[in-house]
């Protein structure tokens with residue numbers, strides 16, 4: 515994997531906009547580039563366009579969308595921007611945060627109106643984890659797989675060329691840093707070279723690259739990676755080889771809600787609706803709603819590296835509409851019992867401490883109190899029968915990456931811009947600031963779609979100039 519610097523490379527095939535990576539960012543960039551009048555080509559390493567986008571819950575935050583207006587939600591780019599800066603303690607890049615916030619609603623409206631990819635406002639997601647407004651959107655089926663199927667369908671309708679099983683191994687560039695093309699490896703080992711006028715890096719982050727995780731996020735080097743294995747940080751490393759700046763490389767999305775041993779992610783709504791987490795000693799260890807991403811490392815730090823999500827029949831019924839939860843139920847993942855003591859026995863933990871913990875939470879819910887971790891509980895109180903799901907913490911995807919400007923063009927360390935290189939989604943610096951705690955729910959897909967929308971238009975404009 516390298517950047518081949520050459521003064522004169524000629525290609526038999528040349529396209530206007532070359533997009534590397536066929537996840538949500540790459541497909542959105544392709545649609546935007548096509549709408550802007552250019553002919554894009556998407557190169558995807560895998561046999562299908564999936565990526566971590568297809569593994570996701572498909573929940574995407576966006577502000578100022580028509581869906582929010584229809585539902586009388588008072589939100590706009592300014593409020594979203596303020597939430598990002600507040601959540602990250604001011605460490606998010608304000609230019610990227612503003613670009614994402616301003617383009618998030620328009621990108622969803624454009625996908626719906628122009629490409630029939632409709633993201634509905636998820637009214638079940640109350641403002642939480644740093645969002646002050648209801649702004650989580652998802653396609654009707656509420657899965658990342660269905661979101662990707664809809665994006666792919668839109669690309670087919672738009673007659674966009676997508677080459678799968680096409681792993682980009684090298685970039686060609688002039689000594690001045692102008693990208694001229696790529697080398698692609700096919701499954702039979704053969705190599706092809708394709709030229710381009712502009713390029714979008716949509717290769718996501720580096721969660722699948724153990725060396726990079728050890729270097730940049732040592733706290734998670736032993737954690738389970740529950741993301742797309744092909745995301746090896748290729749785009750970030752090509753950018754760096756070309757002199758691009760990177761930032762927030764220690765930022766990541768973790769989650770303390772990976773069902774163990776089923777390996778399916780549990781929807782945070784179980785907690786938002788009044789559920790809580792305990793460890794194997796039957797006691798709570800955190801404010802479950804203050805840091806959706808940092809909760810991953812907190813769960814891993816518990817004895818045995820796991821915990822339990824505790825909830826009740828009412829929350830179970832809400833959750834039965836979520837596809838991942840349905841899959842967990844089909845696997846008999848949840849334990850359920852009529853009393854705290856019986857549930858404790860099913861979890862193989864001491865009944866006494868767990869019964870005390872549950873009673874304390876119920877008292878807080880009945881009285882509307884705040885606990886020792888600062889979590890405010892509200893009615894209704896949990897009531898029998900009770901449920902428990904065993905979970906562990908995991909690294910889902912990384913949030914640091916290439917520095918870009920408001921047109922998604924990649925920046926060098928000295929602030930100058932690479933001539934024709936754009937980046938979005940997990941390949942670009944995200945909106946989560948540093949570490950795990952700045953992550954807002956839905957921010958990963960929001961960056962993928964919003965920056966794909968911007969990068970595709972910018973690359974097309976440049977290629978046409």
Ligand SMILES: Cc1cc2nc3c(=O)[nH]c(=O)nc-3n(C[C@H](O)[C@H](O)[C@H](O)COP(=O)(O)OP(=O)(O)OC[C@H]3O[C@@H](n4cnc5c(N)ncnc54)[C@H](O)[C@@H]3O)c2cc1C
Pocket residue numbers: 534535536537538539540557558559560563564565566567568569570571572573574575680681682683716717718719740741742744745746748749779910911938939940941955956957958959960962
């Ligand atoms: C389990 C899970 C749940 C999640 N849930 C949510 C959620 O509900 N909401 C949310 O906002 N975010 C969620 N995320 C994060 C979200 O999925 C990512 O932030 C987002 O999908 C990134 O999109 P992307 O297009 O940049 O990358 P991806 O979707 O990962 O696409 C990158 C693509 O590039 C390809 N690629 C990489 N290198 C090369 C190469 N050299 N040549 C050719 N192709 C290459 C890969 O194969 C991949 O298909 C979740 C992540 C995981 C793992």
